[in-house]
Amino acid sequence: MAGNRSYQQRDEEQLRYQELNQHLKEGKFSPIYLLYGSENYLKRSYLRLFREKFGGKDGMNYSYFEGNADLDTLISALDTMPFFAEKRLVVWKDSELLRRTAPERLCAYLERLPDTSCLMLIEEAADKRNRLYKLVEKKGFVCELAEQDVRMLSGWAARYLMKAGKKVRSSTMERLIERSGRSMDRLSGELEKLIAYTGEREIVEDEDVGQICTANVEDRVFDMITELSLGNTERAMRHYSDLLTLQEAPMKILALLRRSFNQLLLTKECVRQGMARNDAAKYIGVSPWAVPKLTEQAKHYTMESLQGYLSRCLFYDEGIKNGNLRDRMAVELLLTS
Known part of the structure; x- marks a missing residue:
């Protein structure tokens, strides 16, 4: 039973990723996003992709807050009209309001969030019983960016190596992931070391993994x-x-x-x-x-x-x-x- 639930969870996660990617592709954004979970590589990647869609890090239509942000300043940023665009993006990282009680004023404001702004909350963890979580679930889009399974990581890592002109057998890839762990940050670091170590050689071998990749x-x-x-x-x-x-x-x-x-x-x-x-x-x-x-x-x-x-x-x-x-x-x- 546990195994079956696990497969179902993974399938549901993949559907959420596909939906999130579709938002980026079509440029049709929800009013509020909550991206949470342990996979920091994915959180950073999606932040970068969304930021690029709204004009980049230094653009006029992007504001960034972190930690215990001032609520007045945040609301002011959300109320600001976008500059020659339909929407502006406001990101709030590590507010921790998804694990404790969010201010009543914030929840009331988000109920009537202007359609000219898009708020993205990026958190390490979230309590699904939390009022703010339920509000985002109702009005926006929630996606857990958790540790990925071996199948997904294998495909991602193979594409990573392919861009560098490298190939790897499935058995070697399994050994690499088993040794490096499932953190995409750590795995990307190990892939970079393997690319440098193998030089002009095309195939990454088991021996390369054993020689280069450290215990995790x-x-x-x-x-x-x-x-x-x-x-x-x-x-x-x-x-x-x-x-x-x-x-x-x-x-x-x-x-x-x-x-x-x-x-x-x-x-x-x-x-x-x-x-x-x-x-x-x-x-x-x-x-x-x-x-x-x-x-x-x-x-x-x-x-x-x-x-x-x-x-x-x-x-x-x-x-x-x-x-x-x-x-x-x-x-x-x-x-x-």
């Missing part, structure tokens, strides 16, 4: 979970400390822990049903060559313990979003209690 945060999270399964809490905390030193966000680490525990739960279900490797890979949502590694790690957990970890991940995530728990402390509690 997901590998370290995998190590954390392994240490937890063996009762080595101190070592798990050491991995966590290393990730914080590398300036990885605790919320991202918590999300990866939750995903990893869910993968292990799905892996145990695959083992119980006696699934073949390729079928198991599709069900879990990983590359086929990652299945044996997950199967080995899953042996150290019971179904009940994994369900317990998942419940706690959700509980701590809710606590962070409600402001009742600091993100760093949430991960520490998950690892030590």
